Amino acid sequence: AQSVAQPEDQVNVAEGNPLTVKCTYSVSGNPYLFWYVQYPNRGLQFLLKYITGDNLVKGSYGFEAEFNKSQTSFHLKKPSALVSDSALYFCAVRDGGTYKYIFGTGTRLKVLA
């Protein structure tokens, strides 16, 4: 069965420092991976996705994610964090055999001024 794990409930980082939010996955076929962000009292917004090709995927708001097949990871990164990046981040994998998306439990990112 497909699954996604986000091992950190919360990540704290100082403004201007690089940030990483971790995600590992388990799929039986090709992985189709997504990152979404949720700001307080809002719905989820798409950030980026990995389909195939380059292992470094660039997305919205300066975020990027690194796909690592051998480590089955899809970590979200940003070179320089902003206070406005503080939000809840979800990793997800598409279950290729069905129409479903499987979400991780979320990681709360707090960027400190």
Added chain:
Amino acid sequence: NAGVTQTPKFRVLKTGQSMTLLCAQDMNHEYMYWYRQDPGMGLRLIHYSVGEGTTAKGEVPDGYNVSRLKKQNFLLGLESAAPSQTSVYFCASSPGQSRVWETQYFGPGTRLLVL
């Protein structure tokens, strides 16, 4: 385009009461989904639909029913609300052209409190 909208934004129910949550999308998407979000549990799929007139169970379907009578609307019903159904409910849609890399578009959520 309004995207995905949800009605109501917030509701308080007493145990045993019923209600319907409405999701509407104006993007002509085929696929629609209902999720619930609970602290520490992420998003869990309740029901989904791959087209008008079709629905299917997700991960946590018990206590909920759905209908997709029109392509643009996806209704989630609670026949007899229980405190365990206190949650934030999100609707999402995706184009549904059988491409596994499609992204989902989410509504703003409905916060439900069952007393």
